[in-house]
Amino acid sequence: xxxxxxxxxxxxxxxxxxxxxxxxxxxxxxxxxxxxxxxxxxxxxxxxxxxxxxxxxxxxxxxxxxxxxxxxxxxxxxxxxxxxxxxxxxxxxxxxxxxxxxxxxxxxxxxxxxxxxxxxxxxxxxxxxxxxxxxxxxxxxxxxxxxxxxxxxxxxxxxxxxxxxxxxxxxxxxxxxxxxxxxxxxxxxxxxxxxxxxxxxxxxxxxxxxxxxxxxxxxxxxxxxxxxxxxxxxxxxxxxxxxxxxxxxxxxxxxxxxxxxxxxxxxxxxxxxxxxxxxxxxxxxxxxxxxxxxxxxxxxxxxxxxx
Ligand code: A3P
Numbered sequence: 001x002x003x004x005x006x007x008x009x010x011x012x013x014x015x016x017x018x019x020x021x022x023x024x025x026x027x028x029x030x031x032x033x034x035x036x037x038x039x040x041x042x043x044x045x046x047x048x049x050x051x052x053x054x055x056x057x058x059x060x061x062x063x064x065x066x067x068x069x070x071x072x073x074x075x076x077x078x079x080x081x082x083x084x085x086x087x088x089x090x091x092x093x094x095x096x097x098x099x100x101x102x103x104x105x106x107x108x109x110x111x112x113x114x115x116x117x118x119x120x121x122x123x124x125x126x127x128x129x130x131x132x133x134x135x136x137x138x139x140x141x142x143x144x145x146x147x148x149x150x151x152x153x154x155x156x157x158x159x160x161x162x163x164x165x166x167x168x169x170x171x172x173x174x175x176x177x178x179x180x181x182x183x184x185x186x187x188x189x190x191x192x193x194x195x196x197x198x199x200x201x202x203x204x205x206x207x208x209x210x211x212x213x214x215x216x217x218x219x220x221x222x223x224x225x226x227x228x229x230x231x232x233x234x235x236x237x238x239x240x241x242x243x244x245x246x247x248x249x250x251x252x253x254x255x256x257x258x259x260x261x262x263x264x265x266x267x268x269x270x271x272x273x274x275x276x277x278x279x280x281x282x283x284x285x286x287x288x289x290x291x292x293x294x295x296x297x298x299x300x301x302x303x304x305x306x307x
Contacts, residue, residue, distance in 0.1 A: 004172060009152075011174060015115050017181075018174050026090035031117045033095070034086070038127035039104035041219050042120070043083065046181045047110055047174065048143035049135040050201040052267040055079035056240035058106055058131060061216045069235045078248040078264060079240075083108055104219075110175040113184030121188070128195070129219055132185035135201035136303070137178055138276035138288055141168050143269065145279070150266045161279060169291055179295035186301045202273045202304075208237045242271035 001024065002013040010021045019027060036042075043058055045051045056079040060072065067073060073082055086107045089098050098107065113121065113130075120128055145164050164173070171177030189198035197218040204211040212233050216222050223233060238244060246268035276285060289305045296303060 011172075017112050017115055018172060018176055020174055022091055023087050026087040027111060027115060029090045029095070030086060030111070031115070034090075034098075034117050034119065036117075036120050036126040036128035037103055037105065038125075040126075040128040041104060041106050042086075042116075042128060042130045043106065043108040044113070044130055044132045044185055045108070045110060046134065046140060046176065046178055048140050048147060050133045050204065051108055051110075052079050052245075053201075053204070053240060053242075053271075054131060054133050054199075055083040055106070055108060056245060057212060057236065058215060058219065059083055060236045060239055061212065062104060062106060062219060062221055064221075064232065064236070069232070069239055072239060074239055074245070074248075076248070078267070079245065080267065085109075087111065110181075112175065112181045113188050114180075130185070130188070130196045131199065131215060131218065132189065132196060133199050133201055133204070134182045134185075136273065136276070137168070137292055138280065138285055139201075139273060140178065141165060141288070142276050142279045144168075144173065146269055147266055150262065165280065165284060165288075169288060177295075179292060183296070183299055183301065186299065190300065205271075205273055208241075209233050212236050242268060246271075 004011045004013070004018065011018045012021055012024050013019075014024050014027065041058060041062070043051065043054050045054065056074055059079065059082045060069070060074055063072075083106050084094075084098060084101065086098065086109045089095065089107075098105070101107075109116070119126060120130075141164065145161050148164070167173050168176075168178065171179070175181055185196060186198055189196040197215065199211060199214070213223065227233070246264065249264045280288075286305075289303060292303045293305070
């Protein structure tokens with residue numbers, strides 16, 4: 001497989017996607033052996049696009065009948081300890097853990113849609129649902145840069161924002177090109193709206209309650225009128241808010257498929273839209289926007305250009 005080396009890290013190209021070296025075998029195993037159940041919900045995203053938040057929201061929505069919100073696991077446990085990461089689980093030999101999860105299972109992936117197992121994308125009888133979240137790529141890039149700095153502070157090159165920026169513009173960052181990751185799920189959501197829900201991080205920030213209602217309807221757990229009157233939607237919004245979750249440290253024992261234990265600040269940094277302003281010049285922002293606009297052309301998906 002083609003290899004790219006960035007400092008200590010090696011990326012491999014497999015099925016037109018760049019993967020961390022540790023993920024490729026896991027992805028192949030998932031493609032061969034993962035069997036979706038009709039009740040499964042896959043949370044898909046490009047890294048740093050709101051995965052942690054989505055894990056919390058979907059877990060809270062789907063488990064609200066099991067765990068009362070006033071005594072919910074998310075009051076004590078980081079979302080990463082509540083929802084399994086599929087390729088991490090396969091990479092760490094925890095395939096059996098995934099198999100043993102009771103239904104309905106919630107699992108997260110960063111795999112592009114085109115690389116999901118045929119059992120998920122082709123076999124419509126599996127009925128497995130996918131919730132995808134995407135985010136302004138400029139903020140994804142900034143968030144990724146901060147994440148890498150925490151992950152591998154010893155690697156000088158990743159402290160150079162400009163290097164990561166260039167890789168991103170070339171489509172060379174992990175699980176990417178970013179635009180292919182986003183477009184694959186967008187197209188799937190247009191073709192199969194009952195199977196793929198496509199949400200934008202910035203819209204969720206603006207109106208989280210509407211996103212919660214949309215997710216609940218999509219995954220087949222709509223709120224009853226009684227629940228709405230009792231303020232359950234708002235309670236879920238609060239339970240999963242940045243402020244409430246940010247201090248929950250991660251256990252990340254490995255059972256949920258995490259390869260490394262990272263501090264909570266790796267997943268909760270600022271949680272806002274537009275932080276790119278403090279990290280790149282106007283020209284750099286315009287260049288990303290034009291690249292993405294070109295890639296999105298004709299797809300029906302639009303990126304809001306920086307004003
Ligand atoms: P920033 O680095 O811009 O702050 P992921 O979960 O996919 O790794 O994405 C991490 C990003 O989502 C980080 O962005 C993080 O702060 C933000 N985030 C995490 N939890 C959030 C929440 N409850 N609400 C809004 N943003 C959140």
